[in-house]
Amino acid sequence: MRALFVASPMVGHVQPLLPLAIALRDAGHDVVLATGPEGLAAGRSSGLDVRDVAPGLRVMPVFMGQALAHPLQARRAAAGEEREPSFVGVLFSALGARMADGVVRLADEWRPDIVVQEALAAVGALAAVRRGVPLVVVNMTFFDAERLFAVTAARLGGVARRHGLVHLPEPAEVLGTAPPSLVGSRRGRPMRFVPVPGDGAAPxxxxxxxxxxxxxxxxxxxxxxxxxxxxxxxxxxxxxxxxxxxxxxxxxxxxxxxxxxxxxxxxxxxxxxxxxxxxxxxxxxxxxxxxxxxxxxxxxxxxxxxxxxxxxxxxxxxxxxxxxxxxxxxxxxxxxxxxxxxxxxxxxxxxxxxxxxxxxxxxxxxxxxxxxx
The missing domain is CATH 3.40.50.2000 (Glycogen Phosphorylase B;)
Structure with missing residues (x-):
């Protein structure tokens, strides 16, 4: 099996995917992780094959640009007043739009059998529908994974059409790492959270x-x-x-x-x-x-x-x-x-x-x- 993992280019979004990616690799499957510049080091520390699908992409300027374009939403989110993840969809769909060409190109070249993405990297769904393969979402947050995916994917319609795609697929499977005693029962399979230490030894x-x-x-x-x-x-x-x-x-x-x-x-x-x-x-x-x-x-x-x-x-x-x-x-x-x-x-x-x-x-x-x- 060839598994393409897709993560937003941030350490806290790459690391939660690594234990599953490593488990697949160690079981003999081929694994590639697609992310951007600020996520490369976190991925490569695990020894995985990591690809930069958005050279030069910087997260904070993208986020600041979206905050300026949506000032009321940005102020509510900054104050912690949003009970639903609406502004997060604005932020991460903007990141995804900048990763889209690279992700689709990699999917066409590498031809995965399955795509695994973190909940806010809905650009992974572009690769899944492009190749006609299942999409799996790993939820590393305490929000509902399908809600996070939906608010991000909803803003990628224009990007999907640019690549000749009519819609983004629903996840075939959701893997949740949050303990049920904190968040209640949710659809999908539970998966144990395995902390990733990253590079460097502790004192x-x-x-x-x-x-x-x-x-x-x-x-x-x-x-x-x-x-x-x-x-x-x-x-x-x-x-x-x-x-x-x-x-x-x-x-x-x-x-x-x-x-x-x-x-x-x-x-x-x-x-x-x-x-x-x-x-x-x-x-x-x-x-x-x-x-x-x-x-x-x-x-x-x-x-x-x-x-x-x-x-x-x-x-x-x-x-x-x-x-x-x-x-x-x-x-x-x-x-x-x-x-x-x-x-x-x-x-x-x-x-x-x-x-x-x-x-x-x-x-x-x-x-x-x-x-x-």
Missing amino acids: ADLTRPGARPRIIVSRSTVADPRPDRLMSRVVEAAAGMDVEIVLARPDKHVSRGPLPANVRTTEWLPFPAVFPAAAATVHHGGAGTILTALAAGIPQLVTPGAGDRAVNAELVAARGVGLAIPTEQITPADLRRLVGDPALKQASRDVADEIAGMPAPAELVEPLAALAR
């Missing part, structure tokens, strides 16, 4: 529990030139506390200033290697970071924010595996609860067990091969 001491509870603080992998108030707020709240604060990839505004003795900074950290030894994490609310913390069984403090981050934070709090607190409202009491509340710890361990019980990517190889026959 040895961070892979072991320390003398004090350790809180790892991270921010989005999406580049943002603005000061990061999340990290500076945690530093302020943790001053004088008997905890160890680790700031992963702090921006220059934080790292240039004086830091308390219980705070240290690091470069990129492989979270799958360091989360199990931590007491908790504080982060921006990205789905990948949430799932990595859940798989490690540690409580998390999530700051509601733009896009899906408000919904993600609510789900974490509702399940009892963490706290949802706006950045400027984080207090020392919140950090003490984060590392000391037995209920948060138990709920986090329960969800880790739930994730471990979901089918591994390798268990889905044969069903996908059967779908492609």
